Amino acid sequence: MATVIRNGYIYTGGEIVHSDLLIKNGVIAAIGNNLTAEKEINAQGKLVSPGLVDVHVHYRDPGQTEKEDVRTGSLAAAHGGFTTVCAMPNVDPVPNTTDLMAKMVQNNHKAGLVHILQYAPITVDEDSKEIPDYAGLKKAGCVALSNDGKGVQDAQTMFLAMQKARKNNLLIAEHAQDDSLFNHGVMNDGPTARLLKQEPITELAETTQIARDLLLAEKTGVHYHVCHVSTKTSVELIRIAKSHGINVTCEVAPHHLLLGEENIGKDDSNFKMNPPLRTREDQKALIAGLLDGTIDMIATDHAPHTAKDKQGGFKNAAFGIVGSETAFSELYTKFVKTGTFTLQQLLNWLTIAPAKAFGLKKAGRIAINQPADIAIFNLEQKVAINSSDFKSKAKNTPFNQDLVFGQTELTMVDGKIVFQREESK
Ligand SMILES: [Zn+2]
Known part of the structure; x- marks a missing residue:
């Protein structure tokens, strides 16, 4: 199945470009405008990072x-x-x-x-x-x-x-x-x-x-x-x-x-x-x-x-x-x-x-034919870090209750969603 991540700010080749991203069979198939697929993820205003x-x-x-x-x-x-x-x-x-x-x-x-x-x-x-x-x-x-x-x-x-x-x-x-x-x-x-x-x-x-x-x-x-x-x-x-x-x-x-x-x-x-x-x-x-x-x-x-x-x-x-x-x-x-x-x-x-x-050729970049390992971040919304929301078993952090931007909206590994924030589902 193919997925389009629509209208995000994509970090690719050292730059940030406003574009769509097409994922097919777990890999990045295209970066460009007006891409289509049966499934769409709206990334309007969001950062699309490797x-x-x-x-x-x-x-x-x-x-x-x-x-x-x-x-x-x-x-x-x-x-x-x-x-x-x-x-x-x-x-x-x-x-x-x-x-x-x-x-x-x-x-x-x-x-x-x-x-x-x-x-x-x-x-x-x-x-x-x-x-x-x-x-x-x-x-x-x-x-x-x-x-x-x-x-x-x-x-x-x-x-x-x-x-x-x-x-x-x-x-x-x-x-x-x-x-x-x-x-x-x-x-x-x-x-x-x-x-x-x-x-x-x-x-x-x-x-x-x-x-x-x-x-x-x-x-x-x-x-x-x-x-x-x-x-x-x-x-x-x-x-x-x-x-x-x-x-x-x-x-x-x-x-x-x-x-x-x-x-x-x-x-x-x-x-x-x-x-x-x-x-x-x-x-x-x-x-x-x-x-x-x-x-x-x-x-x-x-x-x-x-x-x-x-x-x-x-x-x-x-x-x-x-x-x-x-x-x-x-x-x-x-x-x-x-x-x-x-x-x-x-x-x-x-x-x-x-x-x-570390010589990890398949990690860390958004480029054609690379595995679709993607993170989408919300840079606009300010939220308080709450250690009780952690997925880790451990809560030992000095940053609890800090007000921050840059929450993760969605994370994808080989084209599969492995994390999605409740409100953004
Ligand atoms: Zn150490």
Whole structure:
């Protein structure tokens, strides 16, 4: 069956064009005026975007499905306009063998409403030095390698992992964290931690490991991707590395762009994540890093937890916040509406840029013969974010009750509607 998305503002080829979009057999068949089909979706005045791409989500499945599972995680993604996500492997069991990876890939496909690509671990488990069979894991369908949640502590292990990853043409996505410097901290080392009497996290825990890894990446030639860059120094290091031709890309999380440590105010664990919220100066450097191309993309680090896991304030609560269902509307409202970013820039960082960096040829673009992975956003209507509307099992967000533009009206994967807002049905 064919469908026409009528009269939308379509983001295609880096531009926004006012046009119709024809979908046939799950792929984009035409972009133009006066297109016809048996089914019509009215997108008058709405933004028609490629389905967003998020290279960093945690679905807790298997092992901690009380927090999230593949079904609810992918529903949350669809609700936020995401149609392709990359799921981190810090689940239980870790998919560190060919069989376990094959099972994960199969379940992601079967239970997921969006395209869920699966990371394999860099080491057999996050604390070990043993490197798994990358060739086998790749054959079983992994998209890239990451130990996210923890840094690779041992330099020689990382060096060997990078050599092996390069041989297998796999990207290494690193959660940069030196545990000896991290030292059980819970909040950025700054005035807020001192005021609230919380254990500090020095930025050195992140920056020293990035510096180490950039040198190892230069030596090995591996594609090294830095997860959730959060400090000014991290951006400076990556800027220098790129100017030296090192094969590095990086992502920034929406919360690090939107919030700083002074937004914490009281001991509210919805502001506790790792890396922590940093200073205004860091925030400014992250924005500048996106604008000058040092930071390649935005990724949410969607980290669902139960209410119980987030109890006990900064001292005791788990790290992490959910991100899929607030990313686009928050970023659009706080940065595009205010003129810091253009809409085209924001869409680039959420679609084509991550797809390119991760070699995802079928994701992130509206073009003829591409899969019809589409998100339609309402940029006119202002609404309050309400975490009880989340499709995620988790509600741990610092953005509840924020007034935003950019609600998702409809999300489509391979031409099938996987989310539609009630009022727009
Ligand atoms: Zn991480």
